[in-house]
Amino acid sequence: MSNVANEFSLLEETLLIEKPEKTEPLGILFWICVGWIGVNVLAAILANVLPMKNPLFEDYNAINVGPGLHHLFGTDDLGRDIFSRVVFGSRVSIAVGVGAMVIGFGVGAPLGMLAAYKRGRFDTVLTTFMYVLLAFPAIIATIAVLSFWTPRALLKIIVVIGLASVPLVYRVIRTATLNVATKDYIIAAKVQGATDRRILIKELLPNIAPIGVSFLLIGIATVITLEGALAFLGLSVNPPTPSWGNMINEARTVLAQNPWLVIFPSLALCLFLLCLNFIGDRLRTHFDVTEVKL
Amino acid sequence: MTDTRQPLLRVQDLTVTFGHHHHAVSAVAGVSFEIYEGETLGLVGESGCGKSTTGKALMRIVEPSSGTIELGGVDITEQNGRALRNARTHMQMIFQDPISSLNPRRRVKDIVAEPLDCWKKVRGPERDAMISDLLSKVGIDPAVYGNRYARQFSGGQCQRISIARSLAMRPKLLICDEMVSALDVSVQAQILNLLEDLKAEYGLTLLFIAHDLAVVKNVSDRVAVMYLGKICEIGPADALYEAPAHPYTKFLLGAALEADPDSPMHSQVLEGEPPSPMNPPSGCRFRTRCPNATERCAAEEPQPREVAPGHQVACHFPLSITRK
Amino acid sequence: MSESEKLLVVKDLATTFATAGGLVPAVGGVSFDLERNETLGIVGESGSGKTVLSRTIMGLQPRANVTVTGSARVNGFEVVGASEKEKRQIWGTEVAMVFQDPMTSLNPVMRIGKQIDEALRVRMGMNRAAARARAIELLELVGIPSPAQRYDAYPGQLSGGMRQRVVIATALACSPKLLMADEPTTGLDVTIQAQILNLLDELKDRLKMSVILVTHDLGVVATRTSRIVVMYAGRIVETGSTREVFYHHRMPYTRALLESSPKVSNHPHTRLATIPGRPPNLLKLAQGCSFAPRCAYATDRCHQERPELQPAAEPGHSFACWNPLPTTRGVAAP
Structure with missing residues (x-):
């Protein structure tokens, strides 16, 4: 009777249940996460105009002050305000995350869609090339390039991580497109006289977009973590410009004396990633029309 | 007789080969037939016989390796690009899986309007009126269901929407590929009747x-029977079912399950399974399972010949036609 | 024949799924029985509950949120409420199942012989050599040519018809008394379908077992069963001997089902009788007869009150309808 287990799912298909006209709401937790991300992004954009202390200003009268009214998150060993450094630091993290993914998706997604739709030689050559790139350890390549490509500027970091993510994005989008491209409605569109361009935009894109968006969000989170790791190795933006990663890196030596220095940027990083991952995952299940909603 | 009518579609020596060199499989191995204006030609056969591939090759969804497909006198195997896309609008196809034939993320109205939008034939209110008309014709209320997404419909309804979409460009020829086989009996009857009405x-x-x-x-005026990539018999539906001339047709009909306890039980069941199309038998492709096969069947491929007016069979020893 | 001697006795069996949308009465109180060495057909469209019913009788409950009430006794063993461990005692030896899709019910990475062996060695306590010999015997029994060589084949190397034969061999491994075949020939070609149905018929007589054929295809049950059960929206709407149901049916649904299936003997362009609408949504079942919304004979009573099965003229034939079709046997309608 070992065969019985995989037959269970069949039952659900045999039940005739009218499909829901409206999908269930996304839930309060989802909107809280969206709100938090929104606040972070807004703060990062408006950091200059917000009434905040200069993150680079060294106030020697207030060194290693704990969290309080005057310095919300306290100050570091140079008297810099942690709160404003966390806010300004989010700029680097968010810029790297979004920027790298824009490059990754800008190059990888159209190529992946085209390859899966066109198939044939174009697909074979491109996919082989991408798999060769995937086989090359991206993190080591990134570290190597960044170690030599000095001075390190934000744009360089974005470009390097973005290019490194292209094969990953390509693979995800190509697989997603392959599933859709073999469906009868694609053939139907073709025989009605739709051009390839029209099929790619009208038929394929709406079906891949949900997968793309959720992967994009999770990708941003991954890149932010990567930036943190690079900063930890001292390979991200040069101090004194703050980023969540290099704040944690700089503070690790004084962790025992002044834990606030690590706790606040870590907390900001964690919350941001958690929200991104949650939103991405929730969107994926929400838009998954094939999933049985029983 | 049929000869006086004009064939709308003339297919000659159509071959479709998949793969290359010694992995090549001829899914369709030289098929010729005509469809006359206004008639329904049924194409039957078991899985792997090439009937669906034939249908797809006519639309050039799969590329024919050789042969000609003339639609209204124009050979569409020679057309490409815009001309091909244009030629395709004279033919439309309805697929087996009603759910996967419709994009789940588009609204019913847009799905039906897709062919019109592709060709920008009509716009604005005229377009909307046309879509409403098409949807009403297939029994879908455009006011209630037009704005819903395709994923909210049952198999039967999806097939109705597919039919509406296929009619939007007023095609001459409609290719129905197993269009009712995924539906329940009661829904199947509805769709078949609808098809007759719209025809x-x-x-x-x-x-x-x-x-x-x-x-x-x-549904068919004439029926063609396919076996392993070739048409083995073609003729008027009544005559072919009543007195099949090809042994395979006879077995196929004998195996059909009739919803009648008094129908003759399957006394003669065709043994074995069709050989692989990768390595088809020499001569007649049915000879390996045929009880009447002789050496001649292995040596020489039978050519279609007329056994009665409009009734052709590709067999060296056709069963004698005795009309009851 | 007394009830205890019957192979299968089903009484008021109901299977209810708790879903996000509400309770789904997939099987809503079904009673029937099955004699030894008999073939029974369960016929219905999708959503009729035929598949859920067959699985409930097997004791296969897929998820935690399923409630089963009533009783189903297989050769005296009560399936409803039995634990997984207890049910394992009857699976294979008393009742076995043949599923629709032979590709998913066979393990694609296991040699077919091994899949039959497994049951023999675990359940029957056979040693390796004996199990192998028996497995080859079984493969031969289900008509697989050169079974000794095929023993080592993988499912992917066999055609659909051959795979279904292997599935049947696996089901027969421990000589069950009841073989449950759920759409065993759906998806197979016409000629292969006939082969498999003939095989099931032959095996039934040879192994003295009973067969339940679950199908949507009236053609499958017409000549293969002695009795049939017609299901609609989770309930039995008509049951009786096959000939009685085909020729003297009283329930309008049965007639509609028969008339809407195309026949080989029809002339081209024959207009088919249709049933308006589609099978009901089990979440929103009406309180009266489930078929009433689609029925041409429905009256107010049909919409208000659910008809129970009532006996027809011939023994064993019963139907659930307030306004049955006039009997063709010259007996006044109740």
Whole structure:
């Protein structure tokens, strides 16, 4: 009777249940996460105009002050305000995350869609090339390039991580497109006289977009973590410009004396990633029309 | 007789080969037939016989390796690009899986309007009126269901929407590929009746591909039987079912399950399974399972010949036709 | 024949799924029985509950949120409420199942012989050599040519018809008394379908077992069963001997089902009788007869009150309808 287990799912298909006209709401937790991300992004954009202390200003009268009214998150060993450094630091993290993914998706997604739709030689050559790139350890390549490509500027970091993510994005989008491209409605569109361009935009894109968006969000989170790791190795933006990663890196030596220095940027990083991952995952299940909603 | 009518579609020596060199499989191995204006040609056969591939090759969804497909005198195997896309609008196809034929993320109205939008034939209110008309014709209320997404419909309804979409460009030929085999009996009857009504109203010519002999008989004027990539018998539906001339047709009909306890039990069941199309038998492709096969069947490929007016069979020893 | 001697006795069996949308009565109180060495057909469209019913009788409950009430006794063993461990005692030896899709019910990475062996060695306590010999015997029994060589084949190397034969061999491994075949020939070609149905018929007589054929295809049950059960929206709407149901049916649904299936004997362009609408949504079942919304004979009573099965003229034939079709046997309608 070992065969019985995989037959269970069949039952659900045999039940005739009218499909829901409206999908269930996304839930309060989802909107809280969206709100938090929104606040972070807004703060990062408006950091200059917000009434905040200069993150680079060294106030020697207030060194290693704990969290309080005057310095919300306290100050570091140079008297810099942690709160404003966390806010300004989010700029680097968010810029790297979004920027790298824009490059990754800008190059990888159209190529992946085209390859899966066109198939044939174009697909074979491109996919082989991408798999060769995937086989090359991206993190080591990134570290190597960044170690030599000095001075390190934000744009360089974005470009390097973005290019490194292209094969990953390509693979995800190509697989997603392959599933859709073999469906009868694609053939139907073709025989009605739709051009390839029209099929790619009208038929394929709406079906891949949900997968793309959720992967994009999770990708941003991954890149932010990567930036943190690079900063930890001292390979991200040069101090004194703050980023969540290099704040944690700089503070690790004084962790025992002044834990606030690590706790606040870590907390900001964690919350941001958690929200991104949650939103991405929730969107994926929400838009998954094939999933049985029983 | 049929000869006086004009063939709308003339297919000659159509071959479709997949793969290369010694992995090549001829899914369709030289098929010729005509479909006359206003008639329904049924195409039956078991899985792997090439009937669906034939249908797809006519639309050039799969590329024919050789042969000609003339639609209204124009050979569409020679066309490409815009001309091909244009030629395709004279033919439309309805697929087996009703759910996967419709984009789940588009609204019913847009799905039906897709062919019109592709060709920008009509716009604005005229376009909307046309879509509403098409949807009403297939029994879907455009006011209630037009704005819903395709994923909210049952199999039968999806097939109705597919039909509406296929009619938008007023095609001459409709290719129905197993269009009712995924539906429940009661829904299947609705769709078949609808198809007959629309055929009359729009003056359609049909190629009805199916494995179900009863369904094919109910809609077809003429029936072609395929086995392993070739047509083994073609003739008027009544005559072919009543007195099959090819041994394979006889077995196929004998195996059909009739919803009648008094129907003769399957006394003669065809043994074995079709050989692989990768390595088809020499001569007649059915000879390995045929009880009447002789050496001649292995040596020489039987050519289609007429056994009765309009009734052709590709067999060296056709069963004698005795009409009851 | 007394009830205890019957192979299968089903009484008021109901299977209810708790879903996000509400309770789904997939099987809503079904009673029937099955004699030894008999073939029974369960016929219905999708959503009729035929598949859920067959699985409930097997004791296969897929998820935690399923409630089963009533009783189903297989050769005296009560399936409803039995634990997984207890049910394992009857699976294979008393009742076995043949599923629709032979590709998913066979393990694609296991040699077919091994899949039959497994049951023999675990359940029957056979040693390796004996199990192998028996497995080859079984493969031969289900008509697989050169079974000794095929023993080592993988499912992917066999055609659909051959795979279904292997599935049947696996089901027969421990000589069950009841074989449950759920759409065993759906998806197979016409000629292969006939082969498999003939095989099931032959095996039934040879192994003295009973067979339940679950199908949507009236053609499958017409000549293969002695009795049939017609299901609609989770309930039995008509049951009786096959000939009685085909020729003297009283329930309008049965007639509609029969008339809407195309026949080989029809002339081209025959207009088919249709049933308006589609099978009901089990979440929103009406309180009266489930078929009433689609029925041409429905009256107010049909919409208000659910008809129970009532006996027809011939023994064993019963139907659930307030306004049955006039009997063709010259007996006044109740």
